[in-house]
Amino acid sequence: MPPFQTLLDNHAADVMAVLRGAVGRGDAEDCFQETFLAALRAYPKLGDDGNLRGWLLTIAHRKAIDHHRASGKRPLPIAEPGAIAGATAEPELDEGIWALVGALPPKQRAAVALRYACDLPHAEIAAALGCSPDAARRSLHEGIKRLRKELA
Amino acid sequence: MKAELRRLADRAAAEGLLDVAYANVDSPFGPLLVATTPRGLVKVGLPNYDPAETLEDLAERVSPRVLEAPARLDDVRRQLDDYFAGRLHEFDLPLDWRLSRGFRLRALRAIDRIPYGKTRSYTEIARSAGNERAVRAAGTACGANPLPIVVPCHRVLRSGGALGGYGGGLPMKEALLRMERASGT
Numbered sequence: 001m002p003p004f005q006t007l008l009d010n011h012a013a014d015v016m017a018v019l020r021g022a023v024g025r026g027d028a029e030d031c032f033q034e035t036f037l038a039a040l041r042a043y044p045k046l047g048d049d050g051n052l053r054g055w056l057l058t059i060a061h062r063k064a065i066d067h068h069r070a071s072g073k074r075p076l077p078i079a080e081p082g083a084i085a086g087a088t089a090e091p092e093l094d095e096g097i098w099a100l101v102g103a104l105p106p107k108q109r110a111a112v113a114l115r116y117a118c119d120l121p122h123a124e125i126a127a128a129l130g131c132s133p134d135a136a137r138r139s140l141h142e143g144i145k146r147l148r149k150e151l152a
Numbered sequence: 153m154k155a156e157l158r159r160l161a162d163r164a165a166a167e168g169l170l171d172v173a174y175a176n177v178d179s180p181f182g183p184l185l186v187a188t189t190p191r192g193l194v195k196v197g198l199p200n201y202d203p204a205e206t207l208e209d210l211a212e213r214v215s216p217r218v219l220e221a222p223a224r225l226d227d228v229r230r231q232l233d234d235y236f237a238g239r240l241h242e243f244d245l246p247l248d249w250r251l252s253r254g255f256r257l258r259a260l261r262a263i264d265r266i267p268y269g270k271t272r273s274y275t276e277i278a279r280s281a282g283n284e285r286a287v288r289a290a291g292t293a294c295g296a297n298p299l300p301i302v303v304p305c306h307r308v309l310r311s312g313g314a315l316g317g318y319g320g321g322l323p324m325k326e327a328l329l330r331m332e333r334a335s336g337t
Binding site for chain 1: 153156157159160163164167169172174207208210211215216217218219220
Protein backbone atom coordinates (compact mmCIF):
# COMPACT_ATOMS: atom_id res chain seq x y z
CA MET A 1 0.00 0.00 0.00
CA PRO A 2 1.26 3.52 -0.70
CA PRO A 3 2.01 5.75 2.31
CA PHE A 4 -1.32 7.12 3.58
CA GLN A 5 -0.06 10.66 3.09
CA THR A 6 -0.26 10.20 -0.68
CA LEU A 7 -4.02 9.62 -0.31
CA LEU A 8 -4.27 12.95 1.49
CA ASP A 9 -2.08 14.68 -1.08
CA ASN A 10 -4.13 13.34 -3.98
CA HIS A 11 -7.69 13.26 -2.66
CA ALA A 12 -8.16 15.41 0.45
CA ALA A 13 -9.38 18.41 -1.55
CA ASP A 14 -11.93 16.29 -3.45
CA VAL A 15 -13.21 14.63 -0.30
CA MET A 16 -13.62 18.04 1.32
CA ALA A 17 -15.50 19.34 -1.74
CA VAL A 18 -17.85 16.36 -1.73
CA LEU A 19 -18.51 16.78 1.98
CA ARG A 20 -19.13 20.50 1.68
CA GLY A 21 -21.68 19.62 -0.94
CA ALA A 22 -23.27 16.90 1.15
CA VAL A 23 -23.44 18.44 4.63
CA GLY A 24 -22.60 22.11 4.11
CA ARG A 25 -19.50 24.07 4.84
CA GLY A 26 -20.02 24.25 8.59
CA ASP A 27 -20.12 20.51 9.21
CA ALA A 28 -17.83 19.36 6.44
CA GLU A 29 -14.71 19.69 8.59
CA ASP A 30 -15.97 17.22 11.20
CA CYS A 31 -17.04 14.76 8.53
CA PHE A 32 -13.66 15.20 6.87
CA GLN A 33 -11.89 14.22 10.10
CA GLU A 34 -14.22 11.25 10.61
CA THR A 35 -13.73 10.14 7.02
CA PHE A 36 -9.95 10.11 7.14
CA LEU A 37 -9.74 8.63 10.63
CA ALA A 38 -11.99 5.77 9.50
CA ALA A 39 -9.89 5.37 6.36
CA LEU A 40 -6.67 5.38 8.40
CA ARG A 41 -8.11 2.75 10.74
CA ALA A 42 -9.06 0.40 7.90
CA TYR A 43 -6.16 1.15 5.57
CA PRO A 44 -3.57 -1.51 6.51
CA LYS A 45 -6.14 -4.26 5.97
CA LEU A 46 -7.58 -2.86 2.77
CA GLY A 47 -5.29 -5.03 0.68
CA ASP A 48 -6.32 -3.49 -2.63
CA ASP A 49 -5.12 -0.13 -3.82
CA GLY A 50 -6.99 -0.29 -7.12
CA ASN A 51 -9.41 2.59 -6.55
CA LEU A 52 -8.43 4.49 -3.44
CA ARG A 53 -10.31 7.59 -4.54
CA GLY A 54 -13.55 5.65 -4.87
CA TRP A 55 -12.91 3.99 -1.52
CA LEU A 56 -12.40 7.35 0.18
CA LEU A 57 -15.50 8.84 -1.43
CA THR A 58 -17.52 5.85 -0.26
CA ILE A 59 -16.41 6.46 3.32
CA ALA A 60 -17.12 10.19 2.96
CA HIS A 61 -20.58 9.39 1.67
CA ARG A 62 -21.30 7.15 4.68
CA LYS A 63 -20.01 9.76 7.08
CA ALA A 64 -22.29 12.34 5.49
CA ILE A 65 -25.26 9.99 5.93
CA ASP A 66 -24.25 9.31 9.57
CA HIS A 67 -24.05 13.02 10.09
CA HIS A 68 -27.55 13.61 8.77
CA ARG A 69 -28.91 10.80 10.92
CA ALA A 70 -27.16 12.03 14.04
CA SER A 71 -28.35 15.56 13.58
CA GLY A 72 -31.87 14.24 13.11
CA LYS A 73 -32.27 16.39 10.07
CA ARG A 74 -33.86 15.53 6.85
CA PRO A 75 -31.33 14.92 4.14
CA LEU A 76 -30.15 18.31 3.12
CA PRO A 77 -29.43 20.09 -0.10
CA ILE A 78 -26.29 18.86 -1.58
CA ALA A 79 -24.21 21.84 -2.49
CA GLU A 80 -23.88 25.52 -2.29
CA PRO A 81 -25.28 26.79 -5.57
CA GLY A 82 -22.08 28.68 -6.32
CA ALA A 83 -20.09 25.48 -6.24
CA ILE A 84 -22.24 23.75 -8.80
CA ALA A 85 -20.92 23.72 -12.30
CA GLY A 86 -23.27 25.19 -14.83
CA ALA A 87 -25.57 26.68 -12.22
CA THR A 88 -25.87 29.94 -14.02
CA ALA A 89 -29.64 30.38 -14.05
CA GLU A 90 -31.43 32.60 -11.55
CA PRO A 91 -30.35 31.83 -7.99
CA GLU A 92 -33.92 31.30 -6.86
CA LEU A 93 -34.41 28.61 -9.41
CA ASP A 94 -31.13 26.97 -8.40
CA GLU A 95 -32.03 26.88 -4.78
CA GLY A 96 -35.32 25.42 -5.75
CA ILE A 97 -33.64 22.67 -7.68
CA TRP A 98 -31.27 21.79 -4.90
CA ALA A 99 -34.04 21.75 -2.37
CA LEU A 100 -35.75 19.20 -4.62
CA VAL A 101 -32.53 17.24 -4.93
CA GLY A 102 -32.33 17.22 -1.17
CA ALA A 103 -35.76 15.64 -1.00
CA LEU A 104 -34.82 12.72 -3.28
CA PRO A 105 -34.30 9.25 -1.77
CA PRO A 106 -30.68 8.88 -0.52
CA LYS A 107 -29.20 6.90 -3.41
CA GLN A 108 -30.73 9.13 -6.06
CA ARG A 109 -29.75 12.23 -4.14
CA ALA A 110 -26.17 11.05 -3.78
CA ALA A 111 -25.94 10.02 -7.42
CA VAL A 112 -27.25 13.38 -8.64
CA ALA A 113 -24.93 15.30 -6.31
CA LEU A 114 -21.86 13.29 -7.18
CA ARG A 115 -22.60 13.66 -10.87
CA TYR A 116 -23.51 17.33 -11.03
CA ALA A 117 -21.92 18.92 -7.96
CA CYS A 118 -18.72 16.87 -7.97
CA ASP A 119 -18.57 16.03 -11.63
CA LEU A 120 -17.75 12.37 -11.08
CA PRO A 121 -18.03 9.81 -13.89
CA HIS A 122 -20.46 6.90 -13.47
CA ALA A 123 -17.77 4.44 -12.44
CA GLU A 124 -16.68 6.65 -9.55
CA ILE A 125 -20.23 7.33 -8.47
CA ALA A 126 -20.66 3.56 -8.38
CA ALA A 127 -17.53 3.18 -6.28
CA ALA A 128 -18.66 5.91 -3.92
CA LEU A 129 -22.09 4.38 -3.50
CA GLY A 130 -20.82 0.83 -3.31
CA CYS A 131 -22.95 -0.36 -6.22
CA SER A 132 -22.45 -1.38 -9.84
CA PRO A 133 -22.02 1.28 -12.56
CA ASP A 134 -25.38 0.19 -13.98
CA ALA A 135 -27.09 0.67 -10.64
CA ALA A 136 -25.42 4.08 -10.31
CA ARG A 137 -26.64 5.03 -13.77
CA ARG A 138 -30.14 3.91 -12.81
CA SER A 139 -30.15 5.92 -9.58
CA LEU A 140 -28.98 8.96 -11.46
CA HIS A 141 -31.57 8.45 -14.16
CA GLU A 142 -34.41 7.92 -11.67
CA GLY A 143 -33.31 10.99 -9.73
CA ILE A 144 -33.29 13.19 -12.80
CA LYS A 145 -36.59 11.82 -14.03
CA ARG A 146 -38.16 12.65 -10.70
CA LEU A 147 -36.68 16.16 -10.72
CA ARG A 148 -38.03 16.76 -14.21
CA LYS A 149 -41.48 15.69 -13.10
CA GLU A 150 -41.39 17.98 -10.06
CA LEU A 151 -40.24 20.91 -12.11
CA ALA A 152 -42.72 20.39 -14.90
CA MET B 153 -6.57 22.65 4.29
CA LYS B 154 -3.37 22.89 6.36
CA ALA B 155 -5.19 23.31 9.67
CA GLU B 156 -7.46 20.36 8.89
CA LEU B 157 -4.50 18.14 8.10
CA ARG B 158 -2.69 19.18 11.26
CA ARG B 159 -5.80 18.36 13.28
CA LEU B 160 -6.10 15.02 11.52
CA ALA B 161 -2.51 14.10 12.43
CA ASP B 162 -3.14 15.06 16.08
CA ARG B 163 -6.32 13.03 16.26
CA ALA B 164 -4.71 10.08 14.50
CA ALA B 165 -1.87 10.15 17.03
CA ALA B 166 -4.32 10.39 19.95
CA GLU B 167 -6.19 7.34 18.63
CA GLY B 168 -3.05 5.31 18.05
CA LEU B 169 -3.41 5.49 14.26
CA LEU B 170 -0.26 7.44 13.46
CA ASP B 171 2.29 4.67 13.01
CA VAL B 172 4.87 6.73 11.13
CA ALA B 173 5.07 10.54 11.36
CA TYR B 174 7.51 12.29 9.09
CA ALA B 175 8.85 15.74 8.31
CA ASN B 176 11.37 17.40 6.06
CA VAL B 177 14.19 19.13 7.90
CA ASP B 178 16.69 21.54 6.40
CA SER B 179 20.37 20.80 6.80
CA PRO B 180 23.59 22.31 5.44
CA PHE B 181 23.68 19.36 3.03
CA GLY B 182 20.11 19.67 1.77
CA PRO B 183 16.72 18.50 3.00
CA LEU B 184 16.60 15.49 5.31
CA LEU B 185 13.54 13.30 5.68
CA VAL B 186 13.05 12.27 9.31
CA ALA B 187 10.45 9.75 10.46
CA THR B 188 9.37 8.59 13.87
CA THR B 189 7.16 5.85 15.29
CA PRO B 190 5.61 5.97 18.77
CA ARG B 191 8.78 4.14 19.91
CA GLY B 192 11.23 6.67 18.55
CA LEU B 193 13.15 7.93 15.54
CA VAL B 194 13.08 5.22 12.90
CA LYS B 195 14.56 6.82 9.79
CA VAL B 196 16.81 9.64 8.66
CA GLY B 197 16.82 10.00 4.87
CA LEU B 198 19.89 11.79 3.52
CA PRO B 199 19.50 14.50 0.85
CA ASN B 200 20.66 12.32 -2.03
CA TYR B 201 17.84 9.81 -1.46
CA ASP B 202 14.38 10.14 -3.01
CA PRO B 203 11.92 10.94 -0.17
CA ALA B 204 9.03 9.28 -2.02
CA GLU B 205 10.97 6.02 -2.18
CA THR B 206 11.92 6.29 1.46
CA LEU B 207 8.27 6.76 2.44
CA GLU B 208 7.20 3.81 0.33
CA ASP B 209 9.83 1.71 2.02
CA LEU B 210 8.56 2.79 5.46
CA ALA B 211 4.98 2.06 4.42
CA GLU B 212 6.03 -1.45 3.48
CA ARG B 213 8.39 -2.27 6.32
CA VAL B 214 6.77 -0.43 9.25
CA SER B 215 3.16 0.47 8.45
CA PRO B 216 1.24 2.16 5.63
CA ARG B 217 -0.20 4.58 8.19
CA VAL B 218 2.36 7.22 7.26
CA LEU B 219 1.48 10.89 7.73
CA GLU B 220 3.36 14.13 7.40
CA ALA B 221 3.29 15.51 10.94
CA PRO B 222 6.12 17.98 11.51
CA ALA B 223 4.98 18.84 15.03
CA ARG B 224 5.83 15.32 16.17
CA LEU B 225 9.41 15.82 15.02
CA ASP B 226 10.08 19.20 16.63
CA ASP B 227 12.58 17.74 19.08
CA VAL B 228 14.40 15.85 16.32
CA ARG B 229 14.58 19.00 14.21
CA ARG B 230 15.90 21.05 17.12
CA GLN B 231 18.62 18.56 17.95
CA LEU B 232 19.69 18.23 14.32
CA ASP B 233 19.87 22.03 14.01
CA ASP B 234 22.05 22.19 17.12
CA TYR B 235 24.23 19.35 15.87
CA PHE B 236 24.87 21.03 12.52
CA ALA B 237 25.65 24.27 14.35
CA GLY B 238 28.28 22.41 16.38
CA ARG B 239 26.37 23.04 19.63
CA LEU B 240 25.15 19.52 20.26
CA HIS B 241 27.60 16.64 20.67
CA GLU B 242 25.30 13.85 21.70
CA PHE B 243 21.77 13.22 20.50
CA ASP B 244 19.26 12.53 23.21
CA LEU B 245 16.44 10.88 21.24
CA PRO B 246 14.54 7.62 21.66
CA LEU B 247 15.45 5.40 18.71
CA ASP B 248 13.36 2.74 17.05
CA TRP B 249 15.83 0.13 15.79
CA ARG B 250 13.28 -2.07 14.08
CA LEU B 251 14.69 -1.59 10.57
CA SER B 252 17.92 -3.35 11.55
CA ARG B 253 18.56 -6.81 12.93
CA GLY B 254 21.21 -9.41 13.66
CA PHE B 255 24.83 -8.51 13.01
CA ARG B 256 23.89 -5.17 11.42
CA LEU B 257 21.97 -4.13 14.51
CA ARG B 258 24.90 -5.05 16.76
CA ALA B 259 27.27 -3.13 14.49
CA LEU B 260 25.02 -0.05 14.52
CA ARG B 261 24.74 -0.16 18.30
CA ALA B 262 28.55 -0.22 18.47
CA ILE B 263 28.68 2.74 16.09
CA ASP B 264 26.16 4.55 18.28
CA ARG B 265 28.74 4.48 21.10
CA ILE B 266 31.54 6.21 19.15
CA PRO B 267 32.05 9.56 20.88
CA TYR B 268 31.71 12.89 19.08
CA GLY B 269 34.82 13.85 17.13
CA LYS B 270 36.33 10.34 17.36
CA THR B 271 36.57 7.66 14.70
CA ARG B 272 36.74 3.85 14.63
CA SER B 273 37.75 1.42 11.93
CA TYR B 274 35.40 -1.02 10.21
CA THR B 275 37.45 -3.79 11.85
CA GLU B 276 36.87 -2.38 15.32
CA ILE B 277 33.14 -2.19 14.64
CA ALA B 278 33.12 -5.78 13.35
CA ARG B 279 34.87 -6.86 16.56
CA SER B 280 32.41 -4.97 18.78
CA ALA B 281 29.55 -6.59 16.89
CA GLY B 282 30.96 -10.01 17.75
CA ASN B 283 32.80 -11.08 14.61
CA GLU B 284 36.17 -9.52 13.98
CA ARG B 285 36.46 -11.06 10.51
CA ALA B 286 33.16 -9.61 9.29
CA VAL B 287 34.76 -6.36 8.17
CA ARG B 288 32.84 -6.22 4.92
CA ALA B 289 29.60 -6.89 6.76
CA ALA B 290 30.44 -4.00 9.09
CA GLY B 291 30.79 -1.81 6.01
CA THR B 292 27.44 -3.05 4.74
CA ALA B 293 25.88 -2.28 8.12
CA CYS B 294 27.13 1.30 7.79
CA GLY B 295 25.77 1.55 4.27
CA ALA B 296 22.39 0.24 5.41
CA ASN B 297 22.23 2.48 8.48
CA PRO B 298 18.62 3.73 8.64
CA LEU B 299 19.61 6.48 11.10
CA PRO B 300 22.68 8.22 9.65
CA ILE B 301 24.01 11.33 11.43
CA VAL B 302 22.18 10.33 14.65
CA VAL B 303 23.84 6.92 14.65
CA PRO B 304 27.18 8.28 13.48
CA CYS B 305 28.35 5.89 10.79
CA HIS B 306 30.34 8.81 9.35
CA ARG B 307 32.78 8.17 12.23
CA VAL B 308 33.77 4.78 10.82
CA LEU B 309 36.87 4.73 8.58
CA ARG B 310 39.15 2.22 6.90
CA SER B 311 41.95 0.84 9.07
CA GLY B 312 44.58 2.99 7.37
CA GLY B 313 42.46 6.11 7.94
CA ALA B 314 40.98 6.29 4.43
CA LEU B 315 37.41 7.55 4.35
CA GLY B 316 35.72 4.38 3.13
CA GLY B 317 32.14 4.97 1.95
CA TYR B 318 29.13 7.06 2.89
CA GLY B 319 25.49 6.92 1.85
CA GLY B 320 25.33 10.70 1.66
CA GLY B 321 28.49 10.91 -0.46
CA LEU B 322 32.09 11.26 0.66
CA PRO B 323 32.10 15.10 0.70
CA MET B 324 29.36 14.99 3.32
CA LYS B 325 31.25 12.45 5.42
CA GLU B 326 34.38 14.57 5.23
CA ALA B 327 32.48 17.73 6.14
CA LEU B 328 30.85 16.10 9.17
CA LEU B 329 34.20 14.82 10.44
CA ARG B 330 35.80 18.23 9.88
CA MET B 331 32.95 19.96 11.71
CA GLU B 332 33.22 17.57 14.65
CA ARG B 333 36.97 18.04 14.90
CA ALA B 334 36.51 21.82 14.88
CA SER B 335 33.66 21.81 17.42
CA GLY B 336 35.02 19.01 19.63
CA THR B 337 36.18 19.65 23.15
